[in-house]
Amino acid sequence: MDNPWTDWKPLSNWRPDFESLLETLDGGQAFRWNREEKHSFSGIMGNRMVRLRWSPPNRVHLSTPSPPPGGLPLALENYFGNRKSYKILYDSLPWRSDPHLRRCMAAFPQLRILRQDPAETLLCFLCSATKQIVQIKEMLALLADRFGDRLPGGMKSLPSWAQLSQIPESDLRDCKMGFRARNIKGTARFLAETPGFIGEVGRLPYAEAREKLCQLPGVGKKVSDCVLLFGYDRLEAFPVDTWILKAMQRRYRLHDRSHRQVARFGRTHFGESAGLAQQFLFAWERNHARK
DNA sequence: ATGCAGGGCCTCC
DNA sequence: GGAGGCCCTGCA
Numbered sequence: 001m002d003n004p005w006t007d008w009k010p011l012s013n014w015r016p017d018f019e020s021l022l023e024t025l026d027g028g029q030a031f032r033w034n035r036e037e038k039h040s041f042s043g044i045m046g047n048r049m050v051r052l053r054w055s056p057p058n059r060v061h062l063s064t065p066s067p068p069p070g071g072l073p074l075a076l077e078n079y080f081g082n083r084k085s086y087k088i089l090y091d092s093l094p095w096r097s098d099p100h101l102r103r104c105m106a107a108f109p110q111l112r113i114l115r116q117d118p119a120e121t122l123l124c125f126l127c128s129a130t131k132q133i134v135q136i137k138e139m140l141a142l143l144a145d146r147f148g149d150r151l152p153g154g155m156k157s158l159p160s161w162a163q164l165s166q167i168p169e170s171d172l173r174d175c176k177m178g179f180r181a182r183n184i185k186g187t188a189r190f191l192a193e194t195p196g197f198i199g200e201v202g203r204l205p206y207a208e209a210r211e212k213l214c215q216l217p218g219v220g221k222k223v224s225d226c227v228l229l230f231g232y233d234r235l236e237a238f239p240v241d242t243w244i245l246k247a248m249q250r251r252y253r254l255h256d257r258s259h260r261q262v263a264r265f266g267r268t269h270f271g272e273s274a275g276l277a278q279q280f281l282f283a284w285e286r287n288h289a290r291k
Numbered sequence: 292a293t294g295c296a297g298g299g300c301c302t303c304c
Numbered sequence: 305g306g307a308g309g310c311c312c313t314g315c316a
Contacts, residue, residue, distance in 0.1 A: 223299080242296085
């Protein structure tokens, strides 16, 4: 009846330690991966359900009921942000002069920025305001369960923006979305009236793309930077949430600086891949700075 | 029980 | 620009 799952296929261009893998899948970039056992996950990549299994010291194997043309590893390597050389990218960060960054990078040596679907990333981060990761995941799971399409393998996709535009706001509120429901509806309406918007953003330079995203209701500087970083592969996007603000004020002795000043410092200090640096800081703060 | 949380928006200064 | 209140919800 259902498509059989493929054999486990190894991922060749990414050999993460488990901490880096976990932090990449479940560290606030993506919200649709679920941990099944100690070292295995199920999740959705694009419109495909995938199972993923890590084995020591640094191997990732995966399987899907609906292999894409070109093969699953290829698609996943794209999803995991594979580029010419992640080594060069890591090396471009100012770790030589920044002991704190060096420490963060050492703790998650294979951390990556995902390349997720932009439209879906927008939806996820519209849900993120004042919410913890677990709550965001719960909201999105409810939304997918009630309004998404069943995918081979059993999980459901998130509803598309076209589908969202047909869903009453009260139904969204029933998915625990609260005031975010209004923003989702407003954005769905905007996107319905502005076909091509999502694609257009992708063609613009960073500053203009960000400005354009900020036209959407519920999207401000932070959310637009998350969407650009995790959905549009713009590594210069540097989202500053309250965690990063506090962390940077502490780690870089910027206690007297405003949010705006800290953001500017980060962009200047970390450079053209500031978003990647931010993810290292974030990962370290979440995992190692617990008091 | 009031307060607060990984944000945006509006108002007022 | 910057500060403060409000928007929902769940949990301490």
